[in-house]
Amino acid sequence: MESMDSSAMFCPPAQVTGQINGTNHLSINHSINNNVPGNFDVINSQCVEKLLDFKIAFDVPLLERVVECFYSTQGETQKKAQEILTKFKENSNSWTRVDTILEYSKNKETKYFALQILEILIKTRWKALPENQCENIKKVIVALIIKTSTNAATLEADKVYLNKLNMILVQILKQDWPQKWPNFISDICASSKKNESLCINNMVILKLLSEELFDFSTGQFTQVKSKHLKNTMCTHFCDVFNLCQYILEDSRNEKLIYCTLETLLKFLNWIPIGYIFQTGLINALIFKFFPYETFRNITLECLTEIANIDVNQYDDVYRFMFQSFMTELSKLLPNPERLKSLYATGMEENQNFVQNLAMFLSSILKKRGQLFENDSNREQLLLAVYFLIKISEVEDVEVFKICLEYWGPLTEQLYKECPLDDRVVESYSIPMRRVIYEEMLSKLRYIMIGRMAKPEEVLVVENDQGEVVREFMKDTDSIQLYNNMRETLVYLTHLNSQDTENIMNEKLKKQVDGSEWSWKNLNTLCWAIGSISGAMLEEEERKFLVTVIKELLGLCEQKRGKDNKAIIASNIMYVVGQYPRFLRAYWKFLKTVINKLFEFMHEKHDGVQDMACDTFIKIANKCRRHFIITQIGEVHPFIDEILENMATVINLLEPHQIHTFYEAVGYMISAQTDETIQEELIKKYMSLPNQVWNEIIQKANIDVNILIDHGTIKQLDNIIKTNYHACKALGHNYLIQLKCIYMDMLGFYEVMSKKITEAISKNGEVFMKQPLIRSMCGLKKEILKLINEWVYHSTDHEVVLQSFVPKLFDVILLDYKNCEVASAREPEVLSTTATVVKKLMHNITPQIPIILDSVFECTLEMINKDFEEYPEHRTNLYMFLQEVVTYCFPALLQILPNQFKLILDSIIWAIKHTMRNVAETGMKILLTLLENITKNPQQEIINGFYQTYYRDILHHMFAVATDSSHASGIFMQSKILAFMFEIIDTNRITVPLDPEAQRDGMSNIDFVKEYVRNLLKSAFGHLTDIQMQVVISGFFALHQDAQAFKEHLRDFLVQINEHSGGNSADLFLEERMAELELKAREKRARQLLVPGIINPYDIPDAMDDN
Template identity: 45%
Template sequence: MAILKLLSEEIFDFSRGEMTRLIHELCLYVLSATQSSELIRATLATLHAFLSWIPVGFIFESPMAAYRNLTLQCLTEVAALQFGDFYNVQYVKMYTFFMLQLQAILPPGTIPNAYANGSNEEQAFIQNLALFFTAFFKNHIRILEASAENRAALLVGLEYLIGISYVDDTEVFKVCLDYWNVFVLELFEAHNQMEPAIPAMIPGVDGTGTAVHQRRQLYASPLSKLRMLMICRMAKPEEVLIVEDENGNIVRETMKDNDVLVQYKIMRETLIYLSHLDHEDTEQQMLKKLTKQLNGEDWSWNNLNTLCWAIGSISGSMVEEQENRFLVMVIRDLLNLCEITKGKDNKAVIASNIMYVVGQYPRFLRAHWKFLKTVVNKLFEFMHEMHPGVQDMACDTFLKIVQKCKRKFVTQQVGENEPFVSELLTNLATTILDLEPHQIHTFYESVGHMIQAESDNTKRDEYLKRLMSLPNQKWAEIIGQAGQSIDILKNQDVIRSVLNILQTNTSVATSLGPHFFPQISLIFLDMLTVYRMYSELVSSTIAEGGPYASKSSFVKLLRSIKRETLKLIETFVDKAEDLPHLGKQFVPPMMDPILGDYARNVPDARESEVLSLFATIINKYKAEMLDDVPRIFEAVFQCTLEMITKNFEDYPEHRLKFFSLLRAIGTHCFKALIQLSSQQLKLVIDSINWAFRHTERNIAETGLSLLLEILKNFQASEFTNQFYKTYFLTIEQEIFAVLTDSFHKPGFKLHVLVLQHLFCVVDGLTEPLWDASTVSYPSNAMFVRDYTIKLLGASFPNMTAAEVTKFVDGLLGSRHDLPSFKNHIRDFLVQSKEFSAQDNKDLYAEEAAVQREKERQRMLAIPGLIAPSELQDEMVDS
């Protein structure tokens, strides 16, 4: 290294670049491979010597292009290495020297244009610059801060990185954005703690205040430019449904771009930290940019979009007074812009931005009734706008706003003649005139939320009656015609009308909860009659047409009626809390039309929703359903098992819902399981084992959770010895089979809990688990130890008997300490070579969940980091 350093000028002049490249590679190799401080010092000195001979014009001289990029890559890779203070100082010298050269050729402000017009090599250089600056600042920014001579180079470097961040290249922007997020978070945390973030004051910066204040002062200008960058380049949020296509037309988005959503999340977080560091600057930049939209100076779809997405993204980060002042100006300006701008596409873009922004600020809307009313009426206008995506977004935004402000609509506001909900119901038919059925359902769900907020029972029932008058009229008409001739129900237009009416009812039941009772009572019996009639029609069509008939559009349409009926009843039962008498009232009439129909039907005509409906009923009414369980069991158990035990693929919806029903019975009606015959109980246990053998996570977890509950219930019952003597060994064997199969990794937490339960329960059993006529053991624990050693020894021939014995003894020894028990099993799985030592995140899922919760608590502590629209519904005092 010493020789190379001395010869650096000659080598650079005469090697035509090739030898210089090799020396760079050698330097990099040495720096990454050695621990010797002397050698590191010498290598950095050599690298510095070579850089000092680079001609100022090297950056855009094409013969030097390859060398230039290699130099930059070398600098970048060295930047990522940590050598301690002395070496970092040496490296900073190289950085400041490099910055002088760069400024002479490529000023920071020219970077976006240089990239747009540059050759591939020149673009590669700017890409490498992004990697260099981000790597360098991550590791060395504190050294640059510490002295006045380096601070100038630091600020210039940040200026370059901001320039590079404007480059029209997604990958380059991602590199920059990741760094900005880290940089701003670190500044925000230091500012938030208000403790010195570095031991010494920053020389040359105003000496008053802490180092934290001085750093904020140092970075004030770059942070302001960074705010503008985030505003100008903000990614599209999920709620926005309107996009510009490749032909420049405004269209409805057909598919979410997950990369864009991830980018939005990072940018939103970064802008919120920036906002907290200086609310005033953030607000001023946004309002100034909005003024330029209004006066036409800066008008474009993209400029308005990114600005409004940025405004929406900082919701919750300001104090209420500032937020109110800011939003009054923003919403007024946007509404004015919508009035003065001509052209359907332009109006659609402005409409989508108004809807996005207002949807993000529920606190403001709750505090300003006139704005809230104006905004909602504007949404009603947009519901007549036929431009793709506008109506959908209007309905979605209406729902979002109502969920957060519902009480405002049922309270008579100052200056109003009646509550807004009453006015809305009067004009309902006109408002929804141009909406598609799925949009009408969203609208009805929204109004259901309003009505739910009315505390006066009489008013609430009256509002519900008015809301449902249109669908109820149509329903009565259809039922009346069916009374004259049942054939009317076979008409496809009538079938679609029935489906639409049921879906509208389900939407209102979703938001109105138990208060939907008057409406469901009105249509319930007729609904069951229609269900039975359509069910018979499905059965006869399949019987006549064979297996292919079940795939016909006619049968699919008929079955959609059955499914929606079940969904409506399930939605109501699920939401009807604290009304146990409803269960008694609704369940008996359903037994034959729904349960009996399920049992009688051919497999392809059985609706899986029957299983989830009765699971919901049992979860809701618990032990009150005990007497009905035998009938439910008889109707669905055997026939469903025959459908799902031929393989792991057929009837996927029936699988999960069947095991969810079984779990509801096992949890709330355990006595019904005890009363089963031994053959029936064996069938239940076998079906649970079948459930957790699935690799489909939801099914396996449902089976394991059910097993754990049944084991605990049997342990507490008088049948504990009898049950465990029959099933202990089978269950242990089955659990070890899935535990040691890497395809079942997601079930690890529950596998461990079941095993721990089995190993603990043996102490309380008074009868032997072994066959006492052939062998004898001093205790059940000793028998289980011996059995488990043999079981695992046969399953893992690659492990020695001593290793297996040590593992089993460890299990028995740690069985009363869950963390130790779990770690013991983790170690065994890796040791057994069944699981690689790398990809075992599922084995640590619980710990990851704890970390996620900690992160959520951290985010909740920072205003705005979790958007107000994502927090709990409307506050009580609103």
């Protein structure tokens, strides 16, 4: 190709028509009706017919009217216009009209619409177009870009249109460069020196190309192609860099310089590092562009990118860069104190400067701070740290988060350099890095304590109107910020616990004396105090906490007004709740705290009772043993006192709060190891709900209709939920209480089922929505949840199997099967049955056919019409099948062949689900089933199964794997496909898969190769024979290497998506999730080594209550 603006390459504007598809239209209706809005009434079905008739001249004004309708009207007219445009866009021939539209339309929106059509063509059918048509399209696009961008006025006026043209050119480059357009880089660089406006747009094109290849390339190319494109870009980068250097050195056009810096910013994370460190680029950025306001922010972004490069051999350059920058920054801003006021002005340019400065300083200090700790650079280092200290005071959370990205790692490094108590470090002979930062760290402590974010446990908050209310929605951003700040403050405390304590005590005194009293100040201080639990020495922590709690209790007495008391109460609860180690060591204080929580449970202010109950359950869980032993100075265990006064304590609590309270007390009782004592405690513990339960039973024995009274159902529902929470805490030992209510519970279940059936028979299925019926269904669900919970915790399989399962299955399975209305079937039946199967494993195998007969076909009938209806039944059915296939597989080999086929069909149905959890479960079931079949010792079973089902399963697996809506499931898809190719390659099947087709002695390997070739060729006809051969050979060659097989499958999917235009980004979802999980595990392992870093309630149970 010749230079980018050569006449040999481009057509003059008048010749654009007919160039794209290589034809000339006989006539074109291009009379423009300027009164477009007045023609809205002619938008009708005839418009569609006329626009889609490709045998007549194209009516450009008509399309303009439709586009104008879409953008300028509302309601039905707009809807009609949208339908017409959609039909036109989806027509496979619509792209042949693009050149006509671009040439004759005077409407920008219409031209943009035409370009959208062309973009779809390039993404989906470019490889299928004849070579000459591709060249014509290329010429037209380049010609239009040059025409629009050569003039400075049109460059700005037609910006949106031009950006779309640029994007289309980049899409073409992704298909054709470098093979069919090898000189593109040199051409675009050469043409850039002829016209500044053209040069500005060429910079935009280069930036877009860089983004597409290096930032957004995931899933867009095969691995080989991606690597080749990136290498080619690096190889040709010399021309691009010379162009950038030429502009930055010689141009006086501010817009061109700014655009060049923007483009350069996109290059910096991938170009060969010599262009950065062995040229004058860094000098130019710091000395030439940073001092000028116009370029200051983009320069800072470039410097930040350079600071983040992973390279070790340019330490001297980085020292020079840092020293030079700090010198220039000091000239620009000699007083760092101004940063806060500079940001507060509200001017966008200033705020961006402060944020970008924070990004640069955080990045370079985090990555290379140790380089600047020597004597010659230390002054500038501390100045940079001081700048960040002042930026951290800026009242903007996002800016603060940027600074925190440096403070966290810095404090962690300083602690890990010598993870000793700070007083030990003082006598350490080797100079410690922490000494360099000591003064700055003290300033940082003030900031952290004064800005501490709200922890998850705090429910009482101040809203935007200044009112004290209960928080109902958790602020996940605030929780993440709290966790990061908490870690940093814990490290700061380890580095100098005395300084942390002094600052906190000083701030607390100012709350008490009123000099700094405010809800915000008290909150942040108490949240900070609670966040450093475990970071001090135990004795030091005890003295500190005693002071804090006394001051807070005194403050609570001192302040008047319910809002003030509510805020102080929430802070007391949060602080004491965060220090279980302290509470375990000081019984009297623990008892005082619990009694104070009981007081707060009677406080009706929003959120106080909830927080009291939440704090109570946390403390009960972590200090459980201390409540069931007789402490020194006491005459009996405190649990006796709690049980004695339980009715008084909970009498003002809401039902959900009572449930939390019962779970908390359950944790205490679970710590009692003497079975006789524990049994007595459980009887006392459950006496209140049991009393109401027995009263209801007595009334029901006289008149069973009492059970369909709304008030009675509500009572029963609350009692069952109370039992559920008790079971959750007591575990298997809840058996003592379960024996008392089990048969009555199942009796209630039967009564509810009967009454629901009668009501629906009489009034129709619509009656299911009535409040009473919904309450009855809810009660059935809660009964099953309780049984499910106990079975999950049970430790005696024999008791479960002999004493509980027979009656349970008699009631719930029969009711489920015989229920005539699908919506009245309780999905929790499937969940409970799944739990029983998982718990009892092979012991329940003989009963699997009966269970399947009761729940399988009737549920399948409910969900096989679509992928949406009955989502809970859907999820629970496959959860049940997963347990059966995993633990009771022999039972499936005993059922009738047609029943087995139905189960297999249902699993195939699952893997095609749009509900991701169902599809994932279906994949797991299928893989487990295939593995269990293949492990069977009887070869005839293996042969029979695969001879019957292998081809169908393979067909469905490829259908799912090549469906872009299932792209995120590639991990399991590749595992199943690899397994299926492995059993063929290793001859696990000893008979022909298709005896008819393999009469001539064809091996199963050859048969499957041919089968897959035909299968894929029929679905993806655009794939060449060579592509097919590579794909199939890879399936057989790589099945033993899971990662390689998955990458091979992914490459195949990228190839077919290049034709279909599908998005392949989700193909990499599993890697991203695995990477995040690995990082989380590594972080957790590191945190466990640092006292106080992990919230005391997140520490593993083995460390509890010691």
